[in-house]
Amino acid sequence: MKRRAVLAELKLVPVRIRHMGTGRCKELLQRMYEYLVSRGVEVRTSCQVGEILVKDNTARGVTCQDGKALEARFVVMAPGREGARWLGREALRIGLENSINPVDIGVRVELPAAVMEPLTRIFYEAKLIYYSRTFNDRIRTFCMNPNGEVVLENNDGLVTVNGHSHAFNKTENTNFAVLVSKTFTEPFKDPIAYGRYIASLANVLGGGVLVQSLGDLLSGHRSTVERLAKCMTLPTLNEATPGDLSLVFPYRHLMGIVEMLKALNKIAPGVYSRYTLLYGVEVKFYSSRLVLSNSLETQIKNLFAAGDGAGITRGLAQASVAGVLAAREIINRV
Numbered sequence: 001m002k003r004r005a006v007l008a009e010l011k012l013v014p015v016r017i018r019h020m021g022t023g024r025c026k027e028l029l030q031r032m033y034e035y036l037v038s039r040g041v042e043v044r045t046s047c048q049v050g051e052i053l054v055k056d057n058t059a060r061g062v063t064c065q066d067g068k069a070l071e072a073r074f075v076v077m078a079p080g081r082e083g084a085r086w087l088g089r090e091a092l093r094i095g096l097e098n099s100i101n102p103v104d105i106g107v108r109v110e111l112p113a114a115v116m117e118p119l120t121r122i123f124y125e126a127k128l129i130y131y132s133r134t135f136n137d138r139i140r141t142f143c144m145n146p147n148g149e150v151v152l153e154n155n156d157g158l159v160t161v162n163g164h165s166h167a168f169n170k171t172e173n174t175n176f177a178v179l180v181s182k183t184f185t186e187p188f189k190d191p192i193a194y195g196r197y198i199a200s201l202a203n204v205l206g207g208g209v210l211v212q213s214l215g216d217l218l219s220g221h222r223s224t225v226e227r228l229a230k231c232m233t234l235p236t237l238n239e240a241t242p243g244d245l246s247l248v249f250p251y252r253h254l255m256g257i258v259e260m261l262k263a264l265n266k267i268a269p270g271v272y273s274r275y276t277l278l279y280g281v282e283v284k285f286y287s288s289r290l291v292l293s294n295s296l297e298t299q300i301k302n303l304f305a306a307g308d309g310a311g312i313t314r315g316l317a318q319a320s321v322a323g324v325l326a327a328r329e330i331i332n333r334v
């Protein structure tokens with residue numbers, strides 16, 4: 001098989017694959033890597049793509065940030081959430097149309113695993129949706145981690161919060177995200193900038209992620225190290241700074257989160273407890289959604305877009321399927 005460049009930086013983080021030990025993840029990644037290399041694929045890491053090369057409305061390759069050009073008959077843009085801003089800029093530069101996606105902003109909730117156990121025992125991960133009374137915003141749970149831990153995420157220098165579970169190292173807590181979706185209307189077209197701005201407030205106030213107990217939030221005062229020491233839920237993320245999330249979130253987001261926790265308390269009593277911990281900010285950048293064909297080709301010939309960065313997927317399975325879809329179309333044309 002002809003050698004082809006894989007125009008993506010492979011920076012898969014093993015912890016993203018939940019229910020699987022880190023060792024097993026590394027082993028799987030190594031096997032995938034060996035398989036690809038044995039089939040003539042060249043994998044380039046730490047090779048950031050700068051620009052997409054286009055001529056006569058057809059993809060011609062990419063340039064790397066070091067200025068080197070890589071010619072290609074087909075290009076798949078799949079930079080993930082981390083590269084969504086880059087993709088947005090490139091789309092604008094090469095004239096691709098897009099529609100505006102919502103931005104999901106919220107908190108990572110952490111509480112004793114026993115509280116969620118009636119749900120997690122049956123579903124493992126319960127996907128719950130609530131429409132807030134005050135603003136009629138769509139609020140959802142996301143990425144539930146029974147007996148898991150809360151972790152930091154670095155989005156291009158912006159520190160946000162996330163969570164995962166290990167197969168064997170269990171904690172006493174369960175965590176999940178509560179996210180408020182907001183779609184902007186004309187003239188605002190930059191939901192990513194909005195999400196980054198909110199998250200950056202937590203970084204400014206706490207040097208990273210803030211943590212506050214629901215009791216402190218409802219009583220109108222910040223959490224402190226001393227107050228959290230008396231909290232029944234022990235935080236699994238030690239790097240979070242005790243603080244005040246009401247100084248970070250807009251009123252409508254904060255109201256939505258509190259209303260959602262109250263509603264959740266009906267199906268999992270104990271969620272709306274003063275000992276429930278809230279970490280902020282968790283934000284999901286779905287950016288603009290490119291206009292794509294059914295095989296994920298953009299309006300530029302032989303230029304495909306896949307995964308979270310293109311605003312078309314929101315998880316591992318969907319992102320993987322998107323890659324397969326684009327690849328099948330490319331194989332057909334080759």
Ligand SMILES: Cc1cc2nc3c(=O)[nH]c(=O)nc-3n(C[C@H](O)[C@H](O)[C@H](O)COP(=O)(O)OP(=O)(O)OC[C@H]3O[C@@H](n4cnc5c(N)ncnc54)[C@H](O)[C@@H]3O)c2cc1C
Nearest residue numbers: 009011016018048049079080083162307308314315316319
């Ligand atoms: C902590 C965490 C936990 C998660 N847990 C789950 C879960 O439990 N279940 C689930 O379904 N999903 C989960 N997700 C989401 C899941 O990881 C993503 O949906 C999925 O990885 C998206 O795949 P992707 O290929 O679109 O992007 P990614 O996997 O993000 O890959 C994109 C790659 O492109 C690189 N890149 C960006 N810009 C450029 C550029 N200009 N040039 C070259 N390379 C570039 C990035 O560095 C990255 O390596 C989690 C995510 C995180 C961060």
